[in-house]
Amino acid sequence: MRVHFIAIGGSAMHNLALTLHQKGYQVTGSDDEIFEPSRTRLDKKGLLPSEMGWNPEKITQNLDAVILGMHAREDNPELIRAKELGLKIYSYPEYLYEQTKNKCRIVIGGSHGKTSTTAMVMHVLKHANIKFDYMVGAQLDGFETMVSLSDDAKYAVFEGDEYLTSPIDLRPKFHLYNPNIALVTGIAWDHINVFPTFDIYVEQFKIFADLVEENGTFIYFAQDEHLSKIANETKTSISKQAYNTHPYKVVNGVCILTTESADVPLKIFGEHNLQNIAGAKAICTAIGISSDLFYEAIATFAGAAKRLQLLASKSDTNIYLDFAHSPSKLKATTQAVKEQFPNRKLIACMELHTFSSLNKDFLSEYRGTMSKSDVAYVYFNPETIKHKRLPEINKEEVKAAFGGNVEVFTSSEQLISELKKIQYTNSNLLIMTSGNFSGVDLKSFAQELVEQNIK
Template sequence: MKTHFIAIGGSAMHNLAIALKDKGYQVTGSDDAIFEPSKSRLEKKGILPEEMGWFPEKITPDIDAIILGMHAHQDNPELARAKELGLKIYSYPEFLYEQSKNKTRVVIAGSHGKTTITSMILHVLSFHEKDVDFMVGAQLEGFDCMVKLTQDNDFMVLEGDEYLSSPIDLRSKFLLYQPNIALMSGIAWDHINVFKTFDDYIEQFRKFVASITPGGVLVYNEEDPEVVKVVEGAENYFRKIPYRTPEYEISNGKVYLKTEMGDIPLSVFGAHNLLNMEGARHICQQLGIMDGDFYDAIMSFKGASKRLEKVEREDKGTLYKDFAHAPSKVKATVKAFQEQFKNEKKYGFLELHTYSSLNPVFLEQYNHAMDGLDEAVVFYSEDALKIKRMEPISPELIKEKFKNEALKVFTNAEELHAYWETLDKTKGVYLMMSSGNFGGLDLTK
């Protein structure tokens, strides 16, 4: 099969391209910019474009599938040529469905926790040498690629994102998967640039539940009232399996899960991670993994990349980085950090740089998000606001919306870096929350 990727360099797109190359497909692609690690990984597989840019002449009638990434625009010249030739154009999730339509599809959805839950499931399955196809949104320890596609596997585990599918398909990605088994971890308004109201956002999850195949299974977080409302309002037939935070204790800095089989020592911390683990356990049950086997495997799970991931520093200081940027994720991560390090001085840094997080209306959602930290810092770039053509935001407004007058607010990277240099990282513990990089801050030094 001959495939061509328009915008091959994206985090998700380049992993799919590599998976198809590994499957034996003929793969080509284009992009106007490709960064690391995508660049090196594509080059290693022999599918890195020779030059950057869009080349309509690459689009030929013998191509079986065009896969269109979100980075491309509607007026992309390669896309125009593909339409002109009448080629089949797929979004990323649409193509994944095509690859898995004859398999049992397991889809993990929710505003938060979905990457971690998917990672936990894959860790347990790998531990017990149970082979499945998958797509996950983070690089996992022990896995070469974030996407795996085979001819023979019976199951495919998919992280279900509610964001848009492609520039020409404005459906939420997870609406294309039609799960046989699904999980919903929580609902908290996100992607305000696309879903203008909370109800618009919730509607995507209503549609997701409606897309579960007849007689399927939904594992859901019964501690989240919005999730419960969506599940109770569903009119289609599926089996409902609720889950909640299990009992646990922290002893000498170690988290122990309380089970009928005794106390299980864990390598991760935080109530939200324990809740995620419980959801993963129920999904694994549906895949034939019994509880004892689940606990045997989960003890060695150290977390998904950038999800409360410990950074090895040259000075041996204690620092964790986390992808948290949406309000619900920030609050859960800060709470976990407080609980784990009760007796330490706690520093928390948050970078705001998404369209939602820089929207004055959405900023209301961050109220008290950084409370409980001994030193709390928020960083956003005034230059980023200009690039996004957004109105300026004052540090005073940030403090007001966060309801935290003690908050330190930095609006340029140089000042943030200068403050960082004044801190002794060997004293206290540090939590760095961002889907960016704090203006190039090196967290290892």
């Protein structure tokens, strides 16, 4: 098979390119810019384009498929050439479905927790020695790539993203997978640039539920009123199963599952993760994995990258990094750290980086989301707003939107300087961003903070 990637450098796209190369496909690709770690990973496998830019001459009749990344535009010269030649053009999710259409597809969606829940299911299946295909939105320990496709796996486990499919297909990605087993963790408005009202956003999850295959299963978080309504209204030819937060307790800073047979200490924490565990267990039960095997596996699950990832620590201080950027994620993550360490001071620091978070009409959704922290810092870069062609916002507007004693920064240097002044004795620092605070090496910075506080 000869496959060409238009915009091969994306996080998802380059992982798919790597896994197809591993399957023995002849893989080529183009992009106008490729950043790390994609660049190095592609180069190691001989897949890095020899030069940046678009070259229609790479598109020939010899190609079996062209895979189009979201980063490419509709007027991309390679895309235009592929259309002229009548080649089969797939979006990223279309190609995943094509490769797994004869398998049992398990798709996990939701505004928050979908990466972690997907990672949990993958961890349990691997522990149980069950072969499966997968696609997940974070790098996981024990998995070389974020995508894997095979010819003989019975199951395919996909993280179901509600964002758009490609420049020529404006459907949400998770509408293309037609799951046999679907799970939705919860609905909280996001992606305002694509779904301008909450009702439009909710409708995408209703469509997702309706796309579950006949005699399939729809699993959902019981405490979400929107999901309960969707479950009641979707087709009757599928089974519907609600789940709640898994029973747990916190003892000496350790989160412990309480089960009928025994207590199960965890390596992760937070009520939102206890919800994710309950959802992951429902999926695993649906495919025949026993409770004992599930709990044995989940006890060793250490989490996904940038999901309450421990960057640095000392005896009475932890510094965490989390991908949280939307209001629901921000609130859940802040609450989780404070609940786990109620006697430690919590310094929470987040970056407004996404289109929605920097949108003046969306800012009010953040009210009270950092209220569990003792110190709250919010950073945004005015240049990012200009780059996204959004109306300007100022520090006063952001402070008023969040409420409480939030301090707002527009200079990364000033924020870093302020964080360095803090004595972190009996304190935790929670860094939340989908970016990197305009170029900060967050792991090195966290280690520096810990070392400067060791007396």
